[in-house]
Amino acid sequence: MATTPRRKPRSAKSSEVPDTEELVRYYRDMLLIRRFEEKAGQLYGMGLIGGFCHLYIGQEAVVVGMQAAALEGVDTVITSYRDHGHMLACGMDPKGVMAELTGRIGGYSKGKGGSMHMFSLEKGFFGGHGIVGAQIPLGTGLGFAHQYSGDGGVCFAYMGDGAVNQGQVYESFNMAALWKLPVVYVIENNKYGMGTSVERASASTALYERGTAYGIPGAPVDGMDILTVRDAALEAAEHARSGKGPYILEANTYRYRGHSMSDPAKYRSKEEVSKMRTEHDPIDQLKAKLLELNAIDEAGLKEIDREVKVIVTEAAEFSQNSPEPDPSELYTDILVDA
Amino acid sequence: MPITVLMPALSPTMTEGKLAKWLKKEGDAIAAGDIIAEIETDKATMEFEAVDEGVLGKILVAEGTEGVAVNAAIAVLLLEGEDASAADAAAAPAPVAAPAAAQAPVAAAPVAVAAAPVSVPVAAGTVEPFQPEVLTTTAYTTTDIPEKTYDKFVRMTVREALRDAMAEEMRRDDAVFLMGEEVAQYQGAYKVSQGLLDEFGPRRVIDTPITEMGFAGLATGAAFKGLRPIVEFMTFNFSMQAIDHVINSAAKTLYMAGGKMGCPIVFRGPNGAAARVAAQHSQCYASWYAHCPGLKVLAPWSAADAKGLLKAAIRDPNPVVFLENEMLYGQSFDVPDDPDFVLPIGKAKIERAGKDVTIVTYSRMVGTSLEAADLLAAEGIDAEVINLRSIRPLDVPTILASVKKTNRCISVEEGWPYAGIGSEISAVVTESAFDYLDAPVRRVTGIDVPMPYAVNLEKMVLPDAKRIADAAKAVCYKA
The missing domain is CATH 2.40.50.100 (RNA polymerase II/Efflux pump adaptor protein, barrel-sandwich hybrid domain)
Structure with a gap:
C-alpha cells in the first residue's frame, strides 16, 4: 500500500443515499462484468480466446461508479487494454464484446481488433488501446472535441497505475489544464503495473497528486466502494463540465486475477488477494448494503443472478456460433473509400 | 445437467x-x-x-x-x-x-482476392490495369486515375499555396482546424499559416506547447470524434516524438475497429534536408511512413501540387502524412485559378515527357531531376521525369507505362538508400516490367550517413543534377 500520507477518502456515509432502484442497477451492472469476465477466463481456458486477455475482476465498482456520473449519448469514455468492463458499463452488447474476444465476425471489430481494440461511437466508447498511456492524449483530444463542438460533454479517460509514469500523460495534463478541457482522468490504481508494485515504480505514490504541477485538482477514492466512487465521479464530472478544466481521481482498487491470462502472480501473496476478496469485494459490499436497506431481498438477488447468467451464457454461445471473418475481411477497413 | x-x-x-x-x-x-x-x-x-x-x-x-x-x-x-x-x-x-x-480453417490463399481494394475510379484510359506480383492492398494505385485539366493559372509560392489550401478548406468545413507549434500568433515557424489566426481566430488556429506526442495524440482523439485536424509538425524530424500516435493510433484504428471508427487527420510540415542544420534536422521520412498500411503519404513539389494535394488530404477520410520541403516554400509556380481545384491522391504527374530514360522522383528532387534532364538533353538523351506526388498509394501504372516506353529507369530521392522509396520503385518495375528493361534499375539517393554540418560534406550527401544525369547515362550505357 501507499507510503505517502493520503487525504482521507470520502466516505459513502456522507453521501445522500441514492434511490434503491439505482443501487440495484449498480449491483446488476457490476455482477454482469464479474460474470462476463469469469466466462471470458473460461473460454480462454478452452482455447476459444487467444493472445492477451486482461480481466477486470475486482475493479468493477470503479467503472460502474464513474458511469453513474456520465451523460448518456454525450459523454465519452476511453481506456487502455483492461477494457471489457468499460465496454459493458457503457452499454455495449455483451454478445458483440465476447464475439470479438473469440475473433468472430459478430464481434464489435469483426474479429480484427480482439480484446484490446473495440469501439462504439453510439455508446461513446472510444477504445480499447494497447499502448500503455497512449489513450490519455487521445482522451484529452475527445475532451478537446467536446469543447470545440460545445456539446457539454466530458471525456472520462482511464489509466492504470502503470501508465501514470508515461511522459505523454503529463503532456496531456498540461494541455488539458492550459485549455480547460472537460476531461476526468481516472487512475485505476490496482497496486501493480503488470508485476511491479506501485512502490517499486513510482517515486511518489500519491497518484492523485500527479496533476498538482498543472493546477489540476485530484482526489483519492475508495475504488472498492461504488457509492464513494459515484459521489467522487459526480463532483469531478461537474467540475469538468462547468468549464473549470480537468480533474484527477485516483480510484484505489484491486485486480483479483493476474495481469493477463498467463500471469502466475508470484509478486503478491495469496493472503493479500484473499483479504481483498473477502473484506473489500465491491459486489459483496453493495449486496450487504442492499439487504441492510431492504432495497431487495434474497429472492430478488437470485433473480438478478439468473438474469445475468442468461446474458453471459447467451454471449458465450453467440461468441462460439458466430463465424470467423471471411478471408476477404483481411483486405477491408484499411482505408475509408475517399 | x-x-x-x-x-x-x-x-x-x-x-x-x-x-x-x-x-x-x-x-x-x-x-x-x-x-x-x-x-x-x-x-x-x-x-x-x-x-x-x-x-x-x-x-x-x-x-x-x-x-x-x-x-x-x-x-x-x-x-x-x-x-x-x-x-x-x-x-x-x-x-x-x-x-x-x-x-480454424487456414484462410484461403490471399491470391484469390488479389488486386483488391484501391478504390479509384476506373478510367477508360490507355493504361492497362496493374496486377501487382507482390500482393498489396492500399500501397499501389492499380488503375489509371483521371485528372482534370485547367486553363487559367495564377503565379504563387508553395508557401502561399499551402496557406490558401488550408484557408479554403477551413472556410468550407468548420470541423477543420490547425494545431501546432507557433502556427497562430507567430504565423508559422516558416510562415505557412500566415493570416490564418486573423481570419479564423484562436478556436481554430491553435498554438500548442512543445509537446509533439501530446498534441499528435490529442488531435488523433479529436479526429476519432469527427473533427478534421491539421497537425503541423514544425519539421517532420519532430514527428518521431509522435510516431506512435501517427501509426498505432491514427493509421491502425480503422482496421482494429472493423471499419467502425476512422481518423480523418492530416499531419503536415517540412520534411527532408534543409540547409546546414545537421543530422537531427535533415532527414526524409517518406519511406518510414510509406511502409505503413492505413496511412496515405503525399509529397508535393510545385505550388499546384501543394495546393491541390493539401486540399485533397484535408477532405480525405483517412490519416494523411503530408511531406513538404522547406527549400521549396519560397519557389513560385503556376497554380490553376479555379475554386474547385483539387488533385486526385495516388496520381503521379509526368513533368517532362521523354523517350530514352524514366526518372522517377518526388518533392524537391523533381526540380533537380528536371535540371538533370536538361543536362541529358544537351547530350542527346531524352529523359522522362515523373513527379510521384503520392508516395502511398504509389502510381504504379504511370511508372510502368513510362518504363515500357523508355526501357530504362532510375529513381531519385533525398532519403537514404536502404529500404527507401527507390528500393520500392526498383522492386515494382523489376517484378512487373522486367521484360521491358534494357538495363537494371538504378537508385540515386542521399548518401547513407547522418547528415553532416560542414558545407562541403553536406553538399556530397544530396543528389545533384550531375549525379542524376550520370545515373541516367549509366542505364543508357552512355556513361
Missing part, C-alpha cells in the same frame, strides 16, 4: 499441462471464483478458478498427472439438486469437442 470441468489453457501457448494439486475434494461445495486446483503450464504454476457454482461431484484426473491435454475433462461439477449418480453419468461420455479456434 452436471458441468464437465475441462483442463484449461492458462497461457497463450499451452497445449497440455500437469494437474499439480486439487485444492477441493469430492463433495466440497464450490462457489464461482473459488480456486479448485493448481496447474503447471509451460510457463508457470497457475491457479485454476471455478466459473460455476456447485458441488465437486467427481475428480476424473488425479493430482500429479502430467501431460493432461487442454480441454480434457478433469472433473464433474454437480449443480443444485443433483446427486453423485449424475456425476458418474456425466463422466462417461467423451470430452466436449475441441474448440473451433483450434481447428
Whole structure:
C-alpha cells in the first residue's frame, strides 16, 4: 500500500443515499462484468480466446461508479487494454464484446481488433488501446472535441497505475489544464503495473497528486466502494463540465486475477488477494448494503443472478456460433473509400 | 445437467499441462471464483478458478498427472439438486469437442482476392490495369486515375499555396482546424499559416506547447470524434516524438475497429534536408511512413501540387502524412485559378515527357531531376521525369507505362538508400516490367550517413543534377 500520507477518502456515509432502484442497477451492472469476465477466463481456458486477455475482476465498482456520473449519448469514455468492463458499463452488447474476444465476425471489430481494440461511437466508447498511456492524449483530444463542438460533454479517460509514469500523460495534463478541457482522468490504481508494485515504480505514490504541477485538482477514492466512487465521479464530472478544466481521481482498487491470462502472480501473496476478496469485494459490499436497506431481498438477488447468467451464457454461445471473418475481411477497413 | 470441468489453457501457448494439486475434494461445495486446483503450464504454476457454482461431484484426473491435454475433462461439477449418480453419468461420455479456434480453417490463399481494394475510379484510359506480383492492398494505385485539366493559372509560392489550401478548406468545413507549434500568433515557424489566426481566430488556429506526442495524440482523439485536424509538425524530424500516435493510433484504428471508427487527420510540415542544420534536422521520412498500411503519404513539389494535394488530404477520410520541403516554400509556380481545384491522391504527374530514360522522383528532387534532364538533353538523351506526388498509394501504372516506353529507369530521392522509396520503385518495375528493361534499375539517393554540418560534406550527401544525369547515362550505357 501507499507510503505517502493520503487525504482521507470520502466516505459513502456522507453521501445522500441514492434511490434503491439505482443501487440495484449498480449491483446488476457490476455482477454482469464479474460474470462476463469469469466466462471470458473460461473460454480462454478452452482455447476459444487467444493472445492477451486482461480481466477486470475486482475493479468493477470503479467503472460502474464513474458511469453513474456520465451523460448518456454525450459523454465519452476511453481506456487502455483492461477494457471489457468499460465496454459493458457503457452499454455495449455483451454478445458483440465476447464475439470479438473469440475473433468472430459478430464481434464489435469483426474479429480484427480482439480484446484490446473495440469501439462504439453510439455508446461513446472510444477504445480499447494497447499502448500503455497512449489513450490519455487521445482522451484529452475527445475532451478537446467536446469543447470545440460545445456539446457539454466530458471525456472520462482511464489509466492504470502503470501508465501514470508515461511522459505523454503529463503532456496531456498540461494541455488539458492550459485549455480547460472537460476531461476526468481516472487512475485505476490496482497496486501493480503488470508485476511491479506501485512502490517499486513510482517515486511518489500519491497518484492523485500527479496533476498538482498543472493546477489540476485530484482526489483519492475508495475504488472498492461504488457509492464513494459515484459521489467522487459526480463532483469531478461537474467540475469538468462547468468549464473549470480537468480533474484527477485516483480510484484505489484491486485486480483479483493476474495481469493477463498467463500471469502466475508470484509478486503478491495469496493472503493479500484473499483479504481483498473477502473484506473489500465491491459486489459483496453493495449486496450487504442492499439487504441492510431492504432495497431487495434474497429472492430478488437470485433473480438478478439468473438474469445475468442468461446474458453471459447467451454471449458465450453467440461468441462460439458466430463465424470467423471471411478471408476477404483481411483486405477491408484499411482505408475509408475517399 | 452436471458441468464437465475441462483442463484449461492458462497461457497463450499451452497445449497440455500437469494437474499439480486439487485444492477441493469430492463433495466440497464450490462457489464461482473459488480456486479448485493448481496447474503447471509451460510457463508457470497457475491457479485454476471455478466459473460455476456447485458441488465437486467427481475428480476424473488425479493430482500429479502430467501431460493432461487442454480441454480434457478433469472433473464433474454437480449443480443444485443433483446427486453423485449424475456425476458418474456425466463422466462417461467423451470430452466436449475441441474448440473451433483450434481447428480454424487456414484462410484461403490471399491470391484469390488479389488486386483488391484501391478504390479509384476506373478510367477508360490507355493504361492497362496493374496486377501487382507482390500482393498489396492500399500501397499501389492499380488503375489509371483521371485528372482534370485547367486553363487559367495564377503565379504563387508553395508557401502561399499551402496557406490558401488550408484557408479554403477551413472556410468550407468548420470541423477543420490547425494545431501546432507557433502556427497562430507567430504565423508559422516558416510562415505557412500566415493570416490564418486573423481570419479564423484562436478556436481554430491553435498554438500548442512543445509537446509533439501530446498534441499528435490529442488531435488523433479529436479526429476519432469527427473533427478534421491539421497537425503541423514544425519539421517532420519532430514527428518521431509522435510516431506512435501517427501509426498505432491514427493509421491502425480503422482496421482494429472493423471499419467502425476512422481518423480523418492530416499531419503536415517540412520534411527532408534543409540547409546546414545537421543530422537531427535533415532527414526524409517518406519511406518510414510509406511502409505503413492505413496511412496515405503525399509529397508535393510545385505550388499546384501543394495546393491541390493539401486540399485533397484535408477532405480525405483517412490519416494523411503530408511531406513538404522547406527549400521549396519560397519557389513560385503556376497554380490553376479555379475554386474547385483539387488533385486526385495516388496520381503521379509526368513533368517532362521523354523517350530514352524514366526518372522517377518526388518533392524537391523533381526540380533537380528536371535540371538533370536538361543536362541529358544537351547530350542527346531524352529523359522522362515523373513527379510521384503520392508516395502511398504509389502510381504504379504511370511508372510502368513510362518504363515500357523508355526501357530504362532510375529513381531519385533525398532519403537514404536502404529500404527507401527507390528500393520500392526498383522492386515494382523489376517484378512487373522486367521484360521491358534494357538495363537494371538504378537508385540515386542521399548518401547513407547522418547528415553532416560542414558545407562541403553536406553538399556530397544530396543528389545533384550531375549525379542524376550520370545515373541516367549509366542505364543508357552512355556513361
